[in-house]
Amino acid sequence: MEHTLKHEVIIDDTTLRDGEQTAGVVFSKKEKIAIARMLDSIGVRELECGIPAMGEDERAAVRALVDLGLSARLITWNRALVADIQASIDCGITAVDISLSVSDQMIAHKLRKDRRWVKEQLRHSLGFAKEKGLYVSVGGEDSSRADLLFLVELMEVARDMGADRFRFCDTLGILDPFTMYEKVRTLRTAVPELDIEVHTHNDLGMATANAIAGIKAGARFVNTTVNGLGERAGNAALEEVVMALKLACGCDPGIDTQRFHEISRFVGRASQRPVPPWKAVVGERVFSHESGLHADGVIKNPLNYEGFDPAEVGLRRHIVVGKHSGTSGLVERFRSMGVELAREEAAELMDEVRAVAQRLKRPLSDGDLRRLYAAGKHDRLAA
Template sequence: MSDREVGLLDTTLRDGEQAPGVSLAPDEKAEIATALDRAGVSVVEAGSACTGDGERETIRRVADLGLDARVTSFARGVRRDVDLALDCGVDGVNLVVPASDRHVEGKVGTSRDEVVETTEELVAYARDHGLWVEVIGEDGSRADFEFLEELAEAAHDAGADRFCFADTVGHTGPQRTYEAVSRLAELGPTSAHTHDDLGLAVTNALAGVAAGADLVHATVNGVGERAGNVALEEVAIALDHCYGVETVATTELYDLARTVADATDVPLAPNKAVVGENAFAHESGIHTDGTLKDERMYEPYPPETVGRERRLVLGKHTGRAGAKAALAEHGVEVSDDELAAVVARVQRLAEQEKRVTDADLLAIADDVRGRERDRRITLLELTATSGGPRPTASVRLEVDGDERVASGTGDGPVDAAVGAVREAVAGSGDSAAVAADADLDSYHVDAITGGTDAVVTVEVEMSQGDRSVTVRASDGDITRASVTAMVNALDRLLVADEEADPATADD
């Protein structure tokens, strides 16, 4: 397939939003659409104009962004839906019509002949009004193939730009997908729309491309109804890595995944292909040692391909090479005997707590080397309130021996407290002030105990320049746990910078 031109149609804003509990605000849809366009996605399905006034306003907003991508609206097999799409200013419509007898007779209550006739009329109407038209044969994987061909041929003859084979309920396998798409591709441009109910969404999408499809419907992170749609990032990298087929700028995939995960509140599974936290993480001593010797030793492609970075994770399988490399990232050198002691203690700690953070490693290294570390930032007092119209927080910190007090407001008490911490650190006016601009790369609640005296554990990852640190803190109050973790992370970043470049730190 290396000489094929294949595009991606993203339906995150429509099919993805149909996932239970997902509701995207207009700003979020515009942000996602812009990110999709930046990645080079061919078609962005902005929503379903028939849903309501609010949805139509959002579709208009996406259509007015001036994207390079073609912007479309989902439309049912009725003229009113086409008119509503036209009113939104989209470039085209994804016109869905029933293909299987279950949908033709049981859902719509019509006949095959009437479906063909309606499709011809609607395609001609949409084309007469200047729209790009894709006809989707709903439940095509359970349709009679002869009727599916008849429907596709009628759509093309009426002027449709393409016909889509839809595995609407994730019912089929790659052999049947290949057979169906092969027959449809003989009639004209063909798309593939696959779902993951059997865990075969990517396999079926690739089978469709191999059979002649030149457009794949997908959603970012695979978000969607039931088990979800085929994941855009997985299809893109599979086509690129395995077949040399370029669909999008793969370096944008991780940022795109994070944008959608944040907007949908559907977190990425750690073992998620391409964009999961563990996709380029190495803990095993054998794997870490091999990766340090040859970056491709235990990875199918470089993490930079999809906008990622490689991580060496500390845990019960950590070996000498991994611990030494992790310490070196923080400017810490140890002797061979000290390294052996550090590794042993890391492994013991991991058996108890599962995850060993950078702060844990550095504390162990300090203890093994017999050093007492002087903190540069210490949390002395925290007050947070959320009862009023705007949550507020105030903090008292000790920064390089001086007390600093600051307050802030935010969307919640944690947001307010984090803002106050940054303000206090920035107000120090010395070398520590640079820490106020450190990036908060990730924040999540790692564990919560049960009962009325529940303890929450918060883990944050912060970075500045090429230095990053992960710190965990636990407390009965989530705001205090969050602020403690952040303060400790900022302190570690400053100390690491000081140890790596003492001359600069002394100035």
């Protein structure tokens, strides 16, 4: 496996399509516009923005997004049906994902067709889309369970008919990164003329890892959603994929990450799926340090215990005082409250700090600390 990325990576964010498919989530048109503007402004180059076949409300939202004149390319999701594609065209859309189930499981038991039908339907719908001058991603739903030779056949049809890329979907989120790498690499080698897009789900907690594996195997496009929203356990999170590309793969996809926290909070509210404080990259508390040795290390030099500067994603560092604290963390926390505490004084307070944290089952607030300090001072005066 190659460890450094040599090719460009384009983020196609599908918060407004797969993200909104999270069971129970609905974005208003206004929220869709705000999300699209935010993603566009931070440099996301492509937005999968809806499904015009759904009806008039969805079409109105897609049209409104088209009217924004964003820099990002807008792409819609379509079944391999001329009517779906026409509905996208009617919204002013010039790029479409044409989706077909490609695993034998789904071909037989969902579409209730056979491989020949899938190939024919691809030819028919892709032919229509190209005739209309559209940019096309051919979406292979359930690619991860499909026969690779059949995928190669479909990709060859797609390539020969002028498709712009093939979307390899781990629809059920069942792959591990090593298998993902091998499958995408095989397809990339077999049909090098057709770009690959990877779409991963988080059912086994590997959406981001699989997205990165697909990119490392040669995929040029990657799907993400803000906060990892999406069907079931969600998709690869935008903030995770971008930071992993930058920090673990040495590849900058050109995104201004400083607004990640703000965008995450907005999408959390709009989706009514609040972001857990421990959510990787954007969780409110992922730069909180309580453990004595960690707090000491991070105070001396943040790089000791932080892989990147919290400000890079719009967050702040917190020194938390609680059951696992040590003297350095306590001194630093008092300093931030305007109280200069000698190390010895802090050491004397430690037992009480632990006891309070243990009793309350939570970290100590500024108020708790002031009370402890005042009581300690009183004791010291009395002694």
